[in-house]
Structure formats: structure tokens, C-alpha cells
Amino acid sequence: MLATLVAGWAGASETGDPRQAIERYDAAWAARDKATLEELIAPDFVYFTSKGGEWSRARWLAFMLSPAYRLDAARRTEIVVHSTGDVAIASTRWIGNGSFEGRPFRDDQRCSMAIVREGGSWRILSEHCTQIVQ
Structure with a gap:
């Protein structure tokens, strides 16, 4: 299903709604x-971790694509x-x-994302997620 979701977005125009970039980002991540991740994440992307860390685009991509990281x-x-x-x-x-x-991890996070339009396409410039404590 996830591969179908990603394939369905391939080449989709993102000139209208930045929500499309978020949906493509999540599908490509999964x-x-x-x-697709390299296309969607801006060259100067920064990720702020829930523990106060600051990760570069390269570090975030390495984490998401690492065989040590499994998203169920x-x-x-x-x-x-x-x-x-x-x-x-x-x-x-x-x-x-x-x-x-x-x-194992189990996250429930509030995230903020900065998204910019560059050359007619929306790209993720930054994301910051904070664990929701209940």
C-alpha cells in the first residue's frame, strides 16, 4: 500500500497546496x-529533535534510511x-x-513544519517535533 501511495504522488504538481508535500514526505519516509525524500527535503533542511537536538539534512536522511531504523x-x-x-x-x-x-519506540508528537515553494515545488525546510505527554 505504501509503495502505491508513493507511486501515486510521483510527479504530482505541488504548485497549489503544501499539504501534498507533507503527504508525499510521509509516504516516502514510510x-x-x-x-523522493531528496526531492522533497530542501538543501538547507534542519530537523529539531524532541530532545532538543539539531540535525542537518544529511543526518536526518541517514537516520530515516538507516537499516537500524524500522517504522512499523x-x-x-x-x-x-x-x-x-x-x-x-x-x-x-x-x-x-x-x-x-x-x-522499540512509540511516539505521539506535535510537529511544526516550515515548507517553502522553490521553482514551483513545495519543499520541507524544517521540522520540529515534541513528544505529547499525557
């Missing part, structure tokens, strides 16, 4: 689609996008579980 399930909900011109800010909720280096 499918470990390196080419993930969904993004509560997507609210605010945009003006070529810049959009999205508030989302990301819920996922899997393992990293054999250690």
Missing part, C-alpha cells in the same frame, strides 16, 4: 524512497497549514511506532 506504523493527523506566498507553516500530530537499533 517506503524509504530516497529519491505511522500516521499524521490534525494538519493545519498557514501560508502566505511561497512560505507555509504546518502544525501536525505524528503518531508512530517501530524500533531503532533494536530498541
